[in-house]
Every structure is written in C-alpha cells, then in structure tokens.
Amino acid sequence: MKRILIVLLLIAPWFIQAQGLRWAPEGNAYYRVEGGEINRYNLPANTKTTFVSRTELTPAGAQALRVRNYAFSKDQSKLLIFTNTQRVWRLDTRGDYWVLDLKTKALTQIGKSRPASSLMFAKLSPDGTKAAYVSEQNLYVEDLSSGQVKAITTDGNRKLINGTFDWAYEEEFACRDGFQWSPDSKQLSFWQLDARQIRDFYMINNTDSVYSKIIPVEYPTAGQTPSPARIGVADVTSGKITWLALPGDAKQHYLPRMEWNSATEILVQQLNRKQNESKIFSCHSQTGVATQVYVETDAAWIDLYTPWENVYALDFRHYFRWLNGGKEFLWMSEKDGWRHAYRISKDGTKQTLITVGDYDVMDIRLVDEKNNLLYFLASPQNATQKYLYKIKLDGKGKAELVTPSALAGTHDYSISPTGTFASHSFNNSFTKPVNELIALPKHTPLNKKESIQAKLKDATQPKTVEFFKVKTEEGVEMDGWMVKPTNFDATKKYPVVFYVYTEPWGANVHDTYGAADNHLFTGDMAEEGYIYMSIDNRGTPAPKGRAWRKSVYRKIGLVNIKDQALAAKEILKWPFVDADRIAVWGWSGGGSATLNLLFQYPEIYKTGIAVAAVANQLTYDNLYQERYMGLPQENLQDFIAGSPITYAKNLQGNLLYIHGTGDDNVHYANAEMLVNELVKHGKQFQFMAYPNRTHGISEGEGTSEHLATLYSDYLRKHCPPGPR
Numbered sequence: 001m002k003r004i005l006i007v008l009l010l011i012a013p014w015f016i017q018a019q020g021l022r023w024a025p026e027g028n029a030y031y032r033v034e035g036g037e038i039n040r041y042n043l044p045a046n047t048k049t050t051f052v053s054r055t056e057l058t059p060a061g062a063q064a065l066r067v068r069n070y071a072f073s074k075d076q077s078k079l080l081i082f083t084n085t086q087r088v089w090r091l092d093t094r095g096d097y098w099v100l101d102l103k104t105k106a107l108t109q110i111g112k113s114r115p116a117s118s119l120m121f122a123k124l125s126p127d128g129t130k131a132a133y134v135s136e137q138n139l140y141v142e143d144l145s146s147g148q149v150k151a152i153t154t155d156g157n158r159k160l161i162n163g164t165f166d167w168a169y170e171e172e173f174a175c176r177d178g179f180q181w182s183p184d185s186k187q188l189s190f191w192q193l194d195a196r197q198i199r200d201f202y203m204i205n206n207t208d209s210v211y212s213k214i215i216p217v218e219y220p221t222a223g224q225t226p227s228p229a230r231i232g233v234a235d236v237t238s239g240k241i242t243w244l245a246l247p248g249d250a251k252q253h254y255l256p257r258m259e260w261n262s263a264t265e266i267l268v269q270q271l272n273r274k275q276n277e278s279k280i281f282s283c284h285s286q287t288g289v290a291t292q293v294y295v296e297t298d299a300a301w302i303d304l305y306t307p308w309e310n311v312y313a314l315d316f317r318h319y320f321r322w323l324n325g326g327k328e329f330l331w332m333s334e335k336d337g338w339r340h341a342y343r344i345s346k347d348g349t350k351q352t353l354i355t356v357g358d359y360d361v362m363d364i365r366l367v368d369e370k371n372n373l374l375y376f377l378a379s380p381q382n383a384t385q386k387y388l389y390k391i392k393l394d395g396k397g398k399a400e401l402v403t404p405s406a407l408a409g410t411h412d413y414s415i416s417p418t419g420t421f422a423s424h425s426f427n428n429s430f431t432k433p434v435n436e437l438i439a440l441p442k443h444t445p446l447n448k449k450e451s452i453q454a455k456l457k458d459a460t461q462p463k464t465v466e467f468f469k470v471k472t473e474e475g476v477e478m479d480g481w482m483v484k485p486t487n488f489d490a491t492k493k494y495p496v497v498f499y500v501y502t503e504p505w506g507a508n509v510h511d512t513y514g515a516a517d518n519h520l521f522t523g524d525m526a527e528e529g530y531i532y533m534s535i536d537n538r539g540t541p542a543p544k545g546r547a548w549r550k551s552v553y554r555k556i557g558l559v560n561i562k563d564q565a566l567a568a569k570e571i572l573k574w575p576f577v578d579a580d581r582i583a584v585w586g587w588s589g590g591g592s593a594t595l596n597l598l599f600q601y602p603e604i605y606k607t608g609i610a611v612a613a614v615a616n617q618l619t620y621d622n623l624y625q626e627r628y629m630g631l632p633q634e635n636l637q638d639f640i641a642g643s644p645i646t647y648a649k650n651l652q653g654n655l656l657y658i659h660g661t662g663d664d665n666v667h668y669a670n671a672e673m674l675v676n677e678l679v680k681h682g683k684q685f686q687f688m689a690y691p692n693r694t695h696g697i698s699e700g701e702g703t704s705e706h707l708a709t710l711y712s713d714y715l716r717k718h719c720p721p722g723p724r
Contacts, residue, residue, distance in 0.1 A: 025076070027418030033067045038079075043421050044446045046437060052079065056105055065098060073128040077102055078144075080124050080131070086117045089167060089664065093176055097122040097133065099144060110142050111135060113149060120164055121177040125185040130236070132179060132188055134163035139179055139190055141236055152188060152234045152241075159218060161193040166227055167664065168220055169193065172623035173256040173304060184263040187285055188234045191255065195227040201669075203662050207692045217664050222618050222625035222639065223632035229255045231268060233285045245288045246270055246281060254623070256304055259320035260285075261346065267293075267320050267329065271302065275627045278302045280331075282346060293348035296335060300553035301627045303334065321367050323393070330354075330367060330374075334546040341374060343395065352395040359399075360543035362386060368419040369393060373441075375402070375415055383542040384467060384479055384511040385428075386410045390441070402443055407452070410512045415440065426452050427513040429465035429481070464526065465516045467509070470535065472566035479509045479542070480535040480567070483516050485723070486526045488576075492723030495581030497525070497715065498568065498605075499534040500597070502560040503589035504549065504628055507540040520585075522712040529722035531577070537563035554630050557596055557617070557642020564593065565601040572604070583719040585609035585711075588666060588695065595644035595655075595674070602652035607718040609656045609711055612666050612695050615674035617643045619667060648677040654718040655685040658707070660693030686714065 022031040029042045031051060038052040058064040069082040078099055085095035095117050098109050111119045114135040122133035124144075132141045137156030142149045153162040162178075169175040179190035200216035220226060228250035232241045246255070246268065257269035266283045268290070280294040296302065304319075321330040328343050328350075336353070339360040343352045355361050359380035365388065366375040374393045379385045387403040388411055403411045409428025416422065419440055427433040434455040437446040445451035464483050471477045485494055499518065501508055508515070518525055518532060525532045536542055539552030539560045552559045572579050584605050586594045591613025598608035614620050617639045618632060625639070626632075632639050640646055655678075659671035671689065678685055688710060693699050697707055 021414055021423050022070075023414070023416045025072075025417055027416035027420050030416070030423075033070070036064055036066070038067065038070065043416075043437065044439065046446060052100065052102075056100060056107065057081070059098070059107055059109070068092065068095065071124065073124045074126045075128055078124060078128055080122060082122070084117050088120075088176075089170055091176070093164075094118060094120050097131070099124070099131065108144070108147075110144070111140070111149075114140075121179065123179075123181060125181050126183055127185040130185065132181065134179065137161045137164070139163040139188065139234070141188065150236075150239065152190070152236075152239065153192075159194070159196045159198075161191075161195065163190045165191065166193050166195045166198070166218055168227070168621045168623045169229075169254075169256075171665065172621065172627075173254070175256060180258065180260055182233075182260055182263055182285065186236055186263070188236060189258060189260065189266055189285065190232055190234070191229055191258070192232060193227045193229050197225065198227055199224070201664075201667055203664065203668070205662065205692050215662070219664075219667075220622045222620060222622050222629070224622055225251050226254065226273060226622060229253075231255060231258060231266075231283075233266070233288070242286060242288045244268065244281075244283045244290055246283070246290045247292075248272075257319045259318060259322075261320075261322060261326045261329075265346075267346070269304075269319075271304075273626065274631065275301045275623075280348070293346060294331075294344055296333060298334070298550075300550035303339075303549075321364070323367070323369060330364070332361065332364075337546050339543075339546070341376065343393070354393060354395045355391055355399060356395070357399060358545070360545065362543055365413050366415040366417075366419055367393065371419060371441075373419065375413070375419070377412070379543055382408075382511070383536075383544050384481075384509050386412065388413050388424075402441070404443060408511075410510060421446070424452065427459075428511045429467075429513065429515065430461050430463045431456065432459040432461065432513050434459045461513075467511065470567045470570050472563065472570060474566060476538060476563055476566070478535050478537055478563065478567055480533060481509050481516055482531055482533040483526055484531055485529045486524075489723055490576050492576060493578035494529060494531050494576055494723055495578050495583065495719050495721060496531045496533055496571065497719065498564075498582070498584040498597075499532065499590070500564060500584055500586040500593040501588075501590040502537050502540065502564060502586075502593040503556060504539055504541060504552065505589060507536045507542045508534040509536040509542075520708050520711040521715070522708050525721075528716075530719075533571070535564060535567045537567070539563075553628065554635060554638045555642065556628055557592070557644070561593060561596045561600055564597060565604055568601075568604050578724060580606065581719050583607040583609070583715060585611075585715075586613075587611040589614070591658075591666075592644055595657075596642075596647065598653055598655060599644055599647035599650045602650055605653060607654040607715070609658070609714060611658045612660065612663060612697065613644065613657075613670065613674075614666050615643065615645045615648075615670040619670050619673070645674050645677050648674060648683065649681040651678065651681075651683040651685065654714075655683075656688070656711070656714045657685060658688045658690070658697070658710070660690045660695065660697045662692040662699075663695045665695040 036054045040051040054064050065083045068085045071080045081098045085092035100107050110131050118135045120134040139152040139162050156162040164178040165175045195218040198218045198220045201219040203215040205213040231244045234241045252273045254271040264285050268281045270279045276298050278296045281290040282293050283290045328345050331342050341354045362377040372393045373390050375390050389399045391399045412425045414423040424438050425435040434452050436452045468480050537560045584594050591610035594608045594610040597605050661668045
C-alpha cells in the first residue's frame with residue numbers, strides 16, 4: 001500500500017543523488033556515469049578524468065554497454081557492470097553483468113549460459129577471483145579466470161526461491177538482494193523462501209490477445225501463514241550447504257536481516273509474525289549453531305527502517321554496522337520512545353545509547369570510527385525539515401548541528417568513507433534543489449562559486465506554500481501545508497482540496513520543493529481558485545517520536561481518519577473556506593483514506609477521488625497489514641472497522657474511483673468488492689478501470705494524460721474552483 005515511486009522522487013532528492021555519485025574508498029575522489037563513460041573526480045580540486053571510456057565499455061562487435069549500476073572489486077582491480085536491465089516489481093533488478101579488468105581492459109560477460117537479462121545481484125568475491133549471481137531463483141558461482149560455472153542450488157522455481165525474495169519480502173522488508181559472500185571468499189550465505197503453500201492471486205491480462213492470459217502472483221494476504229524462510233551457508237568449493245539452526249517455527253517468523261562479521265560468524269535478525277519481537281542471533285557458518293545475543297519487544301510493532309531511508313537503492317545496504325573490530329555493532333531502536341542509535345556488543349552484554357535526547361534519528365550518514373563520530377540526519381525542532389548532525393560515537397557527547405542554521409529546509413548528504421568530503425543537497429518549499437561539494441567537519445564549500453550559497457539567488461522561487469499547525473478538539477496538533485489561490489481575497493470563500501496519505505508508510509508535509517504540487521491536475525490549481533492542502537495525522541512517520549507514529553496500532557482506518565476529519569473541522573471555521581466545496585484525494589493508502597473520509601464523514605467531504613485504494617484490509621499482504629493491525633485470527637473486528645468497504649453505505653457525496661486491473665500491489669479485487677457494496681446500497685459514483693495497468697497506472701500509450709484529464713475534469717465539475 002506504499003505510495004508510488006514518482007511521489008517518493010518528488011520528496012526525496014537524495015534518491016537521485018545517491019544513484020549518481022559513488023565515493024572512492026580512499027575518500028578523496030568520487031565516480032559518476034556521464035555520457036556513456038565513468039568519470040573520476042579528484043578532490044578538493046574536483047578535477048575530472050575519464051576513468052572508464054566508452055570504448056572500454058564496448059564489447060567486440062557490439063554497442064557500448066549502458067551502465068545501470070556498477071561495483072568495484074575490493075582491490076579496485078575489476079569493475080562489475082550491470083546493464084540491459086528489466087524491472088522486477090518496483091525496480092529493474094534483473095539484467096546482464098560484465099566484468100572489466102581495469103589493468104588489462106578485458107571486458108567479459110558473466111552468466112553467458114543463462115537466459116539474457118536473467119541475472120540478479122551479481123557480486124564479486126572479496127578476493128576478486130569469482131562472481132556469484134542469481135538466475136531464475138537459483139544461485140551460481142562463476143570462476144572469472146576459467147569461466148567455469150557452479151550451481152549452488154538447483155531446486156529453485158517461482159515458488160521455491162533461492163538468493164532473492166518473494167513479493168511480500170521485497171515490498172515490505174526491502175529485501176531483494178538475497179545472498180552475501182563471506183569475508184574469506186570461501187562461503188556464500190543465502191535466503192531460501194518456500195512459497196509453495198502461498199496461494200496465487202490471479203491477475204488477468206485481457207488486452208494483449210483475443211484470449212485472456214492469467215498472471216499468477218504468490219501473495220499472502222492478511223491472516224495467511226507467511227512463507228517459511230531459512231538461511232543456508234554454502235561452501236563454494238564443495239557445494240555443501242549448512243542451514244542455520246534458528247529456533248522457532250519458520251512459518252511464524254521472518255528473517256529480514258543478515259550480515260557477516262567474520263569468516264565463521266553471521267548475525268541474523270528474526271522477527272515474530274506480529275513483528276513486535278525482534279531477536280538477533282550470532283550464527284556459526286560451518287555448524288549452523290545459533291546463539292541469541294539481543295532481544296527487543298514493542299507493544300505495537302518494530303520498525304526495520306523508515307520511509308526516510310533509501311529503500312529503493314539497487315545496492316545492498318548494510319543494516320548491521322560493525323564497530324570496534326567486529327566486537328560491537330550499531331543498531332537502531334525506539335525502545336526509549338525515540339528512534340535512536342545504539343552500539344551493542346556482539347554478545348549482547350553491553351548496550352550504549354549514542355544519540356541521547358528527545359528527537360528521532362532519521363537516518364545514518366557515516367560511522368567515522370577514526371574520529372569517534374556518528375553523522376546522522378534529524379530535525380528536533382521542525383518535523384517537516386531535515387538536517388545533518390554529528391555526535392561522539394562512544395555515546396559521551398551531545399548532538400551538534402553540522403548543517404548551516406541559516407539554510408532552513410531539507411538537507412541531505414553523501415559523505416566520503418573517511419568523513420573528509422561530502423556532497424550536500426538542499427531544497428525547501430521555495431528553493432529548487434541545489435547541491436555543493438563540502439569539506440568536513442567545518443562544512444566548508446570546496447568552490448565558493450559552485451556553492452549552495454552562490455546558487456540560491458537563481459534557485460529561489462516565489463513563496464506559495466504556507467506551513468501551519470492545526471489543533472483538534474481532542475488536543476492533537478498536526479502539521480500542514482497549503483497553497484492559496486492566486487490573488488487570494490480573504491473576504492471570499494474558496495474550495496479546499498485535501499491531499500491525503502495518512503498511513504505509517506508516508507508523510508506528506510515536507511518542507512521540500514514540489515511537495516505541494518498536484519501532478520494529476522492538468523491546470524494550475526492556484527490560478528483556477530483552489531486552496532490545496534495536506535495534513536499529517538498521528539500514525540504518519542513524522543520525526544515526532546514513537547508514541548506519535550504508533551498510536552494507530554490496530555486502529556488504521558479509525559484514528560488516522562478521525563484526526564484528518566477533526567483537523568478539517570477546524571479548517572472549516574476559517575472564514576475564507578467554503579464548506580460546501582470540500583474535496584479529498586489520494587493514491588494507494590491515500591486512496592483508502594479518501595474512501596474512509598468520504599464514507600465516515602460525509603458531512604465534511606463532498607467530493608473524493610480515490611486511486612488504487614485498499615477497500616478491504618483483508619485483501620492486502622500479511623507483512624504490512626499484520627504489522628500495523630495484528631492478526632485477523634485474534635482481532636478481526638479491527639480489520640473490519642478500519643476498512644472503507646464497511647462504510648460504503650454512507651456515501652452521500654461525489655466519488656471517482658480509479659484502479660488498474662494489473663495492480664500486483666493493491667489488487668483489482670478491492671475495486672470490484674467495493675463496487676459490489678456501493679451497488680448493493682444504490683450508491684451512484686463514477687468508476688474507471690485501467691486495463692492491465694499496475695499500481696502506478698502509467699503503462700500504455702496515453703495513459704498518464706487520460707488519467708490526469710479524468711481527475712481534473714471530475715474535480716472541476718464536482719468541486720468547482722474560484723471564489724464566491
């Protein structure tokens with residue numbers, strides 16, 4: 001039920017930055033793919049040299065490789081290149097891989113015996129002699145000198161998955177890359193998921209043939225037993241696999257995180273099915289023996305990561321960050337009421353809180369052991385913004401603001417491994433994204449002419465977004481933004497269009513450039529006379545502490561909806577708001593919220609446009625829904641009480657309901673279930689099904705334009721713009 005990727009890109013410029021810049025391990029240079037070549041920039045002068053030319057990226061008798069991603073061997077002598085990629089669910093994680101020997105300039109394709117564009121997550125061994133990859137749910141190792149390929153697993157298929165993950169693990173845990181090399185290059189650890197007991201959801205393609213085609217997706221809905229997962233360790237030479245002996249019923253647990261510490265030790269995180277108990281085990285790679293070293297519980301759920309993090313990165317992300325020569329690891333927890341960083345000894349006997357205070361750590365940017373520093377993102381004073389802080393890694397200091405305090409808004413950083421340099425990006429509601437290269441720890445621009453300060457004049461735009469706070473009759477204070485009509489006249493009354501999401505996966509109220517844009521509206525909402533507005537209720541992942549975020553446990557569809565409605569009730573008291581022209585719209589979880597607001601509070605919301613909405617919480621995947629709502633077997637009534645379909649009979653206003661029939665995320669079945677209920681109660685509404693389109697409803701010629709026109713025309717007709 002996550003928001004579509006285009007929305008994430010609008011609010012997260014760091015995503016683009018992270019894909020474009022790759023630091024050299026020595027910390028005084030970085031690489032970029034530009035013009036079909038890989039260039040190296042040496043700092044502090046930022047001098048550019050061609051590191052890998054287009055000619056060197058051109059196989060004999062073929063066109064130059066289009067570099068989608070790349071990785072160096074540990075000794076920097078080889079370059080692994082990912083190209084000819086294809087999308088798997090959200091990201092293009094399948095493709096072809098080539099190895100460029102940076103000394104001899106030999107360019108060799110690996111996995112040539114496998115089908116084209118079928119390799120996933122290829123990695124060079126730490127000693128640079130081998131490559132491992134997944135193809136068609138099996139794991140392979142290839143010797144780079146001889147080209148000999150060994151199959152580590154042979155039993156993989158659509159339902160028994162080796163080295164990667166099923167739909168639910170990928171979507172809800174950001175688990176895609178499912179294997180790791182041991183530090184000594186002699187072993188491979190990998191996940192195996194058994195989805196054979198998971199029922200398929202059938203999507204139907206009616207557009208590409210005169211006969212329909214059934215597209216099955218293994219998809220565990222809320223209440224269904226999860227796919228059992230286990231972790232194996234394969235000896236690369238013998239092929240022998242040792243399965244880690246983690247305790248508990250595999251059908252009632254998840255294994256979302258794994259990391260090597262030494263040639264014989266692996267740390268594994270295990271979550272119970274309700275995701276409110278997290279255990280970390282130290283596992284011996286050769287015997288499989290697992291010893292519990294850490295446990296944490298939460299009355300609601302335990303977050304593995306937050307939407308502030310880059311969960312859409314192609315690269316493997318290290319969740320266990322080793323300290324003190326592997327004797328400790330860095331870990332994030334909300335156990336004191338805020339999301340904080342801890343250093344934990346690998347036997348679990350010692351735990352040190354690093355980031356002390358009433359604020360949330362939004363993400364880690366660098367662990368700098370040499371200088372005893374932790375760089376992290378946070379915003380203690382304003383939940384709509386983001387800044388860089390540093391603190392002593394031993395937990396004995398106080399957090400210090402690194403970002404210049406004069407630049408109010410949203411900042412992000414990509415910091416070199418040595419903590420010497422960083423790429424710094426900045427934007428806010430009236431400043432287009434700008435960036436600079438800086439030297440740390442003093443945050444000094446490397447080139448004043450190319451600094452953010454020098455770019456501000458050209459980047460600054462007229463201020464059109466107003467941030468505000470609204471307090472409900474229940475005493476809940478929420479952040480919001482609004483864009484008023486052009487030539488606003490406070491003596492007139494204007495229509496209000498609310499943009500909503502409301503669920504634990506996303507917040508809307510960010511001080512970022514473009515956050516208040518409506519990408520579906522074909523005109524200019526301000527010019528036409530709309531007040532466009534968004535409010536973040538309790539349960540949205542704003543950096544306001546654990547209690548704020550987890551107050552919606554087992555109450556999604558109730559608490560978040562009531563917060564929105566009571567906030568709207570206060571806004572209706574504003575003299576320039578026309579209570580007869582109140583509209584609401586949202587996509588995915590925001591579509592669900594739109595339906596619930598329209599059905600539960602028809603006296604407030606007169607028009608609603610819901611896109612790709614979950615109408616019945618029991619249809620969504622178990623990982624997401626059970627995390628936030630519990631188990632249907634134990635509290636079914638909570639799922640019913642939070643589902644829009646329960647209140648469909650209350651529809652009074654105007655509803656435009658939109659869904660793609662090929663949506664693998666929020667299945668089209670939701671639409672037909674809700675349509676049935678609305679028909680049953682004699683409710684009239686407008687419905688649009690986009691054939692064979694997925695959750696983003698973007699495929700097919702003319703689709704985006706059609707959707708935008710449909711949306712805009714409906715809004716203008718049923719919630720007319722302009723002052724009265």
